[in-house]
Amino acid sequence: MNMNLSKRQRNTTIKPFLTLLKETKPSYGLLALAISLSMISTLVGLVIPMFTKSLVDGFSIASISGIQIAEIAGAFIAQTIAGGISIYLLNYVGQKMVAGLRDRLWRKFLVLPVSYYNDNRTGESVSRMTNDTGVLKSLVSEHIASLFTGVISIIGSISVLLYLNWKMTLVLFTVLPLSALILVPLGRQMYKISKGMQDETASFTATLSGVLSEIRLVKSSGAEESEYEAGKSGIMNLLSFGIREGKINAMISPLVSFVFMMLLVVIIGYGGMQVSAGVLTAGELVAFILYLINIVMPLTQLTTFFTQLQKAKGASERIIETLAAEEEKYEGEDKVDGIENAISVEGVTFGYKNGENVLIDVSFKMLPGGVTAIVGPSGGGKTTLFSLLERFYEPVSGEIKLGEHPISTLSLKSWRRQIGYVSQESPLLAGTIAENLGYGLEREVSRDEIRNAAKMAYADGFIEELPEGYNTDVGERGVKLSGGQRQRIAIARALLRNPAILMLDEATSSLDSQSEAVVQKALSNLMEGRTTVVIAHRLSTVVNADQIIFMEKGRITGMGRHEELLESHELYRKFATQQLQMSAPEVNSSSEGEGDRKVYDNNTGGGRRPAYPRIGGSVPES
Template sequence: MNRNKSKRQESKASKPFLTLLKETKPSYGLLAIAIALSIISTLVGLVIPLFTKTLVDGFSLASVSKMQVAAIAGAFIAQTIAGGVSIYILNYVGQKMVASLRERLWRKFLVLPVSYYNEARTGESVSRMTNDTGVIKTLVSENIASLFTGVISIVGSISVLLYLNWKMTLVLFTVLPLSALILVPLGRQMYKISKGMQDETASFTATLSGVLSEIRLVKSSGAEQKEFKAGKAGIMNLLSFGIREGKINAMINPLVSFVLMMLLVVIIGYGGMQVSSGALSAGELVAFILYLINIVMPLTQLTTFFTQIQKAKGASERMIETLGAEEEMYEGKEIINGSETAIRIEGVSFGYKTGENVLNNVSFQMLPGEVTAIVGPSGGGKTTLFSLLERFYMPLSGVIKFGDNPVSEFSLTSWRRQIGYVSQESPLLAGTIAENLGYGLDREVSKDEMINAARMAYADGFIEELPDGYNTDVGERGVKLSGGQRQRIAIARALLRNPSILMLDEATSSLDSQSEAVVQRALSNLMKGRTTVVIAHRLSTVVNADQIIFMEKGRITGTGRHEELLQNHELYRQFATQQLQMLAPEGDTSVDEEDR
């Protein structure tokens, strides 16, 4: 019963693996040609022992005609060429299949929702793209032909041996099944080890990516030893799997050699007696030995193939999971003109984990052309609300509407095209300033547009002072620029998008007071005619807002203008008082009665 269950599990594992290969749409024509050439090469190899038999049994070189020599030489040359071309075609097909698979994975990674990346580590995704697909490529380009040629070589050799001497051939079958009984369980063990190896490789790659991408944090925190220990643990785990894999190989390879030697001893011993008695010619004995090699060598290749296919099964399972993950829904209506449309949040609740809501029954509206400031203590749900507006997540209940339609009815591309987003982190990609300014735009940006946007964001000054100007490389994640410089480039990037909705997560927080004043004026000009929502921590940002939303623990506890909330909301009054005290000259903590 357990054996049947094991077979069902193996079959279940094979089906998605074969489906994965099929979905890469390989060139079946080229595969057929490559396999046909390999088969031709194998068939030529089956003729050689017969020629050797005739030669040993008294066939002299003197009786060989030039045509026969040319035919034999031509067969060898054809075998060599066919083998070489077959290897190239299989490698070509394998590379194309892996490229197709990587293309599918890359597309998938880009359309997966943000929630997927909250759970999956970046390094694991990188491992899917590199290590796992490499295993598939090795199987297709190096091992798949051995399945066909190995079977043909074994079947063909056994057929000829049965024709030459069926009694001696039956002796072979007393040994070959014994090796199969050992090799099959070892193959299953290899599958388990390979699957564990793939998972551990992905985890180790994730650790490396995480540490190296935040190497400045590691060094500034003095965490080198801690991370070394974590990395060493991953290395030791990989070592453990590698040693276990080595043990399996250490059993498989000597076993095949043992089978070969045992068969040679049996054939030579038994065949020698047959030759002595006259029942077998010396040429037939030599042919038997050569055909034995034609059986055992392909058997070794088949063992390698089945070992590799076990590895490929383990590698493909995670890729299949990734390719089957739920994608963001990009389909929907196009937004023609969003600048005159209100945004309504109606009874929205959301939580990252079941039963732990971050937002609870949030409702308010943002009128076109007006500024909405969202304030409140940390952890109140302000950033989560921004994520919902960007449609990184969908509300658990309630709805966000754009005009009279839920935002989910609009195409994701069209909706996000309406939004200009500037966060506190100001993320930049490796590349030039110009590339970062035009990033994500579906049109070419002229140099004049860039300069104008940079000027409005107060970034033109420092850009022009750089040696390469707008062609200056910013480094990975923009590390070659200061925080304030990155912030201003992010603002200029938002300006170039010309959005109808602005989302500002304290966009001027990294700037000095002089730069902030200029950028604030630029943002004020940009806000005209646009719906703006801003997460604010400074009183100067919210005083002139058309409405202020005060959030605490995922709920709205106050809505109104600055003056209204000063009178009616105790926590907002405390917030405003603290801000005014921070702005007051040293030694003067008084607050004007009017501001109270």
């Protein structure tokens, strides 16, 4: 049963490649022209042995007229030109095909949901875009013509040989099938090895991408040696596959050479006897040998073609699998008004793939322009709730509504356009500050708008002090800037988006006191007049929120104002007592605390840690 299954799988693996070839819509006219020119070049090559036969059998150069010489020269020139044009056209079609395929993959990667990237490493996706598409390009541009020309050369040569001497031709058929019996199993082995190598290459690429993108973590953790060992393991696995592939190639090439030499010895020996007996002329024997070359050389090319086809099968399967992955649903109603409508979370339950539910029957309502804080122990589901609000995932049950409309019925693009998100990390892309500020905006942003947004985010000061100002390169993931600077750029970016809904993932928790004070002022400007939801790890930052939601193990266990929860919720009261007492020395203790207090006094008008403001938008006085 396993053998039958394996056979069926081998028989069907060519379909993904043909499907991809069809879907990329290559220029079939150019492809046909290129193959036709290759075939013409091959047909011209079939005439050469007959011309050689005539010369050997006593046909002298002196007897050839100028017109015949011109025709022969023209044939050679035509063969050369046709071959060159064919190679160029095949390369052109292959490059266009791979460009179209990469374009489809790139578009697909951008519309795949976040859940896809939870299950697939980035390096594997990069490998799909580069290595696998390169394999397909190589097959089309370098090897596909050999399939047609090889078949024509073999059939044409055998036909002429049967005409010259059918007995000697039958000798060939006793040897060629034997070589096929050896080469076909080797081709199957090559398919398995090639598929394994492509998987290992994708895994190795993923390892490299992950380590190099987090090189600072690697170095700060002293993990160079362990990462070296992990990378070395991938390198050795690739080496193993490469050696196995080399073994197959080492068997194929000598076998082809052995078959050719064996045929050559048989033909020369048997043909020499025929020439001695007067049955065969010397010219016919030379022609026979040349046609034998015209058979063996294309056989080598066909072997290479089928080897490359095995690689293309594996690449096609992975690309087809990626292209078939479920996309985010972008269609829906475009008229989204997040300014005047409340956001309702109604009975939402959610769990990640093959896992327990992270959110269980969560329900609450956020009024327009209000501030809702979500607090609670780690692992309570706060970040997951944010992901659902941004529609990175869909609830298992329940729904989230904007006014009376479930957000699942709204256009994904228009819904996300309503949201401004500022996280702890404030990720930036490699590029200039100006490019990061205008990132994702569909409209052109003037330099004045950028400056105004930076001013409101209290980022204009440090930006203008940089040597290149707004044209300063921030480095990969913004590593050339401090945490507070990245936060202020993220806030300025959110201001430029002018969102109706603001999501803050404790945007100040990782900052020092001075940076935090400045960022808090910037957040005050950003939050004004917007519906705001805040993930708060420190209760001291949200005591003045319009409502505080306390989450434990995916459930809401308390909801209300700070004062209400202090009275009604025991765990919240415990959290508040611990945290507010811990924060008190920052304000009241000696030298360091006084320094912090001066910062807050100078920047927020208060002597305590600034809290996220209520609807008015200004940081409350103490």
